Amino acid sequence: MESLTFEYRGGVPIESPRIPVIAGVVGSGNLEILLEAEGPADHCTIVVVTAAAGFGAIWQAVMDDFVARHKPGGVRLSINDVGATPAVVSLRLEQAWDAFQGGSA
């Protein structure tokens, strides 16, 4: 198990209030993402607990891209990962963000 935390600033504050959403499942090769409104309005905090240690640089790159794409502000993501590939992580992030925005996941 490895725990990683990523902090971003300069996000666009989300329109509140928002209902927390969960995307994905805890299962082999998959992950679960909890996305909720929390923290200062331009902050985004991402906490990853992953079963596969040693991939911090890749997580960083995936999260950088996600944050650059959506500029989340006042948001916290909690991720439980069971060895998902970056492709799956990105897809789940998009699904979670979409649901959070009120779209259809």
Add this chain to the structure above:
Amino acid sequence: MNGDWSRAARSREGRVARGMIAGGGRIVSRKKIIELLEAVIEPGDRVCIEGNNQKQADFLSKSLAATDPAKVRELHLVQSVLALPSHVDLIERGQVARIDFSFSGPQAGRLAKLVEGGRIQIGAIHTYLELFGRYFIDLTPQVALIAAQMADAEGNLYTGPNTEDTPAIVEATAFKNGLVIAQVNQIVDKLPRVDIPAGWVNFVVQAPTPHYVEPLFTRDPAQISEIQVLMAMMAIKGIYAEYGITRLNHGIGFDTAAIELLLPTYAAELGLRGKICTHWALNPHPTLIPAIEAGFVKSVHCFGSEVGMEPYVAARPDIFFVGADGSMRSNRAFSQTAGHYACDLFIGSTLQIDLAGNSSTATKGRIAGFGGAPNMGADARGRRHASPAWLKAGSEDARNTGMPRGRKLVVQTVETFREHMEPAFVERLDAWEVGESAGMALPPVMIYGDDVSHIITEEGIANLLLCRTAEEREQAIRGVAGYTQVGLARDRRAVENLRDRGIVRRPEDLGINPRLATRDLLAARSIKDLVRASGGLYDPPKRFRNW
């Protein structure tokens, strides 16, 4: 000249005469099979033990590996696969001097050790078509040990749906003074049809158990991931629809199974029924059933059969190549030829792709071979007939300057990371090291980069045809290589430039929303769904039944 032009013919007569004595006749009792093999095989003979990744002459192979090494020795094996333990046993027993083959699959590790230990010399590792070709030039078998379903008392053979390599092997052997020995599952009074005439067969033995057949092409839809669905959507919309691909071959795997299962749903919604995927060189993939039932498919020619698909195939003679007796006839040599020359597209997965687009499935410590993929996954430079897809690809090919010509589409579809975070994109293929340690003349590359037209990953499609320089090509590949080291080292500005020119296309550039890539799009989500789609005709092997 000495005027003696029939030495080989007399040698065959001698072998047949010795075999008749040792085997007690043309139909040989299984108890006498070892004696028969010892009587007819001479030291240094080229021997073909029939087998592919599907059916296997397993009884004859086991029997050969039980012969006296003092009598049966210095053999030169010339055969499609070294896949059975008995194939490698024969080598370990010191009865084989040299092997020429195509594929070793499950025995790849044992084979690598034997080569490294100097126990065996590899002539060459071929594609199936190359090896079949050499059967008619310089590697004609002196003895072929083949597998058929049934024989009659005269020695006519019925090979049925799993005809596979038999015609190519027997044609070469029987007409060049060789000896053909067949193992059959059954000896019957009357065959459903004659696939190999008795005059081409010297001895027949009924095996104690039916010849082994591997259900190699069955993929359980339950294991298809959303990423594979996404990549299948990109293949259909970004390549099949754009080029109007009607004639094609699919490699084996979950990526291509996903495409097959998206035809009746996603492709149909795009209005592509009748416009794509009508004519196939393909084994009877169970995952093609929903597309066939939805009227997508007009014709399928098969390399071999697939366990459990026989009743379904027999009930769809408008689609498959079926004999007057009602059962399918496959033929690997012809289907490989069709895949190479008559198809506009090949798509398949791989293990590693380098910066030039070369791909390989060779990994350290294993000599796995090639099978048929390189012939499918290669531009057919000798092709002359035109089709809209072939012409469009040719018009895009930056290397086609001056004389206009067409181009086959060769597509590699890979998730950027495989299981256990193994990157699919690498700076240097493991094939280099495998080639060196096995003393091969060349690194074992499955598909050469200059044959690849497109690479699909979850990140998008790279169109390599449109790349004008090696640098553009490298950046196009990096541009879809995701978060692998190769992908992270991309020149972002160069990749965006390629994207502006349509060389790199993201899902959104294709009008595809990745969030809609769910398993709900699959026309079947389980083996049971496939059985249902077939109207109960598909009879899956036990290991795929989980209900």
